[in-house]
Every structure is written in C-alpha cells, then in structure tokens.
Amino acid sequence: MANYTAADIKALREATGAGMMDVKKALDEADGDSVKATEILRIKGQKGVTKREGRTTSNGLVTAATDGGVGTLVEVLCETDFVAKAPRFIELADKVLAQAVKVGATDADSLLASTLEDGQTVQELLDEANATIGEKIEVKRLARIEGPTVVSYLHKTSPDLPAQIGVLFASEGGDDAVARDVAMHVAAFSPTVMTREEIDADVVENERRVAEATAREEGKPEAALPKIIEGRVNGYFKENVLLEQAFAKDPKKSVAKVLDEHGAAAKQFVRFRVGA
Structure with a gap:
C-alpha cells in the first residue's frame, strides 16, 4: 500500500486542483511521492486536453x-x-x-x-x-x-x-x-x-411594430395608437439604455440626471x- 496520508491527498488537491480520485490514483502510482504524483497528473491530464475541447464551460x-x-x-x-x-x-x-x-x-x-x-x-x-x-x-x-x-x-x-x-x-x-x-x-x-442612438434602427422598428400589433390586439382606439406606440418604444429604451434607466439608488431620477447633478x-x- 502506498505511503501517504489524507493530509497528503488534501495538499496535492489544493496544489493541482485535480479531483480526489485522480489524486489518489496518482499517489498510488507514485508510491506516495507528491512530486512524482504531480507529474503523473500533468501527463495524464494532457492526454485529455483535446478530448475536453468540445465540453461546455458555463x-x-x-x-x-x-x-x-x-x-x-x-x-x-x-x-x-x-x-x-x-x-x-x-x-x-x-x-x-x-x-x-x-x-x-x-x-x-x-x-x-x-x-x-x-x-x-x-x-x-x-x-x-x-x-x-x-x-x-x-x-x-x-x-x-x-x-x-x-x-x-x-x-x-x-x-x-x-x-x-x-x-x-x-x-x-x-x-x-x-x-x-x-x-x-x-x-x-x-x-x-449607453445611448438610444447605439441601438440598431431595425431593432427599434421591430419594437415599434410589436407595440402597434399589441395595442391593436388589446383593442386600443385608433386615435390613441401613435401615443401608445411611442410610449412603449420609449419603455424599451428605458429598459436597455443606461442613461435612460431609472437609477438604482434613486428610481425617480435617470442615470443621466444623477451623473449631471454630480458634474x-x-x-x-x-x-x-x-x-x-
């Protein structure tokens, strides 16, 4: 049986970041020698690098x-x-x-x-x-x-x-x-x-189409549609544009307003x- 302790396993895991079973196998193969075990982990690990290329890193x-x-x-x-x-x-x-x-x-x-x-x-x-x-x-x-x-x-x-x-x-x-x-x-x-001008015109136009279709589906009056559509498009800007968002610490002010107040x-x- 290889001559190593639980403390040796822990130390090697912390030094290499390798899994417990891999560390134990390496220490077994190296007869408890941590230096040799580290080398074994590196050699065996390198063989698996290519195989891991397609894995998901989330x-x-x-x-x-x-x-x-x-x-x-x-x-x-x-x-x-x-x-x-x-x-x-x-x-x-x-x-x-x-x-x-x-x-x-x-x-x-x-x-x-x-x-x-x-x-x-x-x-x-x-x-x-x-x-x-x-x-x-x-x-x-x-x-x-x-x-x-x-x-x-x-x-x-x-x-x-x-x-x-x-x-x-x-x-x-x-x-x-x-x-x-x-x-x-x-x-x-x-x-x-940062600003609404940075949003692609096609994206804005699509938001406008969605806003109109939604308003019509809701049965809004024809005369009110332009104002409703504009309001909903502006709502999209306020969700996505930093300077138009309501400031986290003071939602009554926009980020632009807070920055302006501080020069x-x-x-x-x-x-x-x-x-x-």
Missing part, C-alpha cells in the same frame, strides 16, 4: 483591474462550480488578469498569444491547468476601456462562489463615488447600450456575466 469567474484611466475585465471559464471556487483556479485567473494588464491586451486572442515571464504563452498556461485540474478552462472574453475616470465593480451572485458579474465604467468629471454607484447600477440592471458624464461601460 461556470467560472470574472475579475478586473483598474490603473488610472485604464480598466481591464477578464472572464475565465471552467466546467463546474466546484472548480470555479477552488483556490488553484482563482490564482490562475489572477495570473491571467495580471498578464492582460501587463501587455495591454484588448481581446482574448491577443492575451492568449502573449508570453509570460517563464516563456510559456497564456494558452499554454491554461492547457497545463486543464491537464492538472481535469476540466476545460478558457478565457472567454476580455475588455479594456480608457477614460479620465475608470472604476470596476465585481458582484457575487452566490456567497460561496467568486464574482460572477463584472463591470467597468468610464466617466469624466464627478468623483469615484458616483462612478462606482453607476457601475453597481450596471451590474444590477444590465443595460445593453459627471458617462463615456463607456462594459458588463460581463459568467456564461452569458
């Missing part, structure tokens, strides 16, 4: 960093929530974010192709983690924005998981407090655009939700 985390007028937001995905909350995975995501900031990456592809200090690329780092942890791991999205003021906000949808929603918000004027309030609003109300102007935002 769990993971978002992480962000801001430095002066630059913000970086990264989404790192895995297959299960068990791995998502493991220290090994969280440390990996932190390393990926640090590299994104260092090289000024603007998208996932450029980040994955960048080279770390040890000579391996970020993609190779993920493949190695894929091998030891035993799950498909990928950088799904990356965003980088700039502005006079850039703040980030990370939100946990479950207390035992890392952040699942991440926001970057760039503004000019005002202060960090109002900028952070707006970032928190974006996390909660998930606007899709601030919105410049850009981005919002990621894990798996969305």
Whole structure:
C-alpha cells in the first residue's frame, strides 16, 4: 500500500486542483511521492486536453483591474462550480488578469498569444491547468476601456462562489463615488447600450411594430395608437439604455440626471456575466 496520508491527498488537491480520485490514483502510482504524483497528473491530464475541447464551460469567474484611466475585465471559464471556487483556479485567473494588464491586451486572442515571464504563452498556461485540474478552462472574453475616470465593480451572485458579474465604467468629471454607484447600477440592471442612438434602427422598428400589433390586439382606439406606440418604444429604451434607466439608488431620477447633478458624464461601460 502506498505511503501517504489524507493530509497528503488534501495538499496535492489544493496544489493541482485535480479531483480526489485522480489524486489518489496518482499517489498510488507514485508510491506516495507528491512530486512524482504531480507529474503523473500533468501527463495524464494532457492526454485529455483535446478530448475536453468540445465540453461546455458555463461556470467560472470574472475579475478586473483598474490603473488610472485604464480598466481591464477578464472572464475565465471552467466546467463546474466546484472548480470555479477552488483556490488553484482563482490564482490562475489572477495570473491571467495580471498578464492582460501587463501587455495591454484588448481581446482574448491577443492575451492568449502573449508570453509570460517563464516563456510559456497564456494558452499554454491554461492547457497545463486543464491537464492538472481535469476540466476545460478558457478565457472567454476580455475588455479594456480608457477614460479620465475608470472604476470596476465585481458582484457575487452566490456567497460561496467568486464574482460572477463584472463591470467597468468610464466617466469624466464627478468623483469615484458616483462612478462606482453607476457601475453597481450596471451590474444590477444590465443595460445593453449607453445611448438610444447605439441601438440598431431595425431593432427599434421591430419594437415599434410589436407595440402597434399589441395595442391593436388589446383593442386600443385608433386615435390613441401613435401615443401608445411611442410610449412603449420609449419603455424599451428605458429598459436597455443606461442613461435612460431609472437609477438604482434613486428610481425617480435617470442615470443621466444623477451623473449631471454630480458634474459627471458617462463615456463607456462594459458588463460581463459568467456564461452569458
């Protein structure tokens, strides 16, 4: 019988992120030698990397960093929530974010192709983690924005998981407090655009057609249709356009109104939700 303890199993699991049965098998094969067991896990794990390429990654985390007028937001995905909350995975995501900031990456592809200090690329780092942890791991999205003021906000949808929603918000004027309030609003109300002008004209026209058809189905008077249609289209804007949404902390005011009262102007935002 291999010479190892429950503490050895725990230590190797924490170091590699691998499953318990895989760790026990590796320790058995290595006769309790944790260094050899780690190598066994890597070798066997690498054989399964290709097989895992088609798997679905619907769990993971978002992480962000801001430095002066630059913000970086990264989404790192895995297959299960068990791995998502493991220290090994969280440390990996932190390393990926640090590299994104260092090289000024603007998208996932450029980040994955960048080279770390040890000579391996970020993609190779993920493949190695894929091998030891035993799950498909990928950088799904990356965003980088700039502005006079850039703040980030990370939100946990479950207390035992890392952040699942991440926001970057760039503004000019005002202060960090109002900028952070707006970032928190974006996390909660998930606007899709900053202004109504950014919404495709075909989308607006379709909303108008739906509003008219619905009003007619409800038997609304013909004379009232234009006003009803316009009201419902404006309602669509208020649901999707950041500056027209009712502000989370004061629903009687729009986000635009709150920013204006603080002498601030919105410049850009981005919002990621894990798996969305």
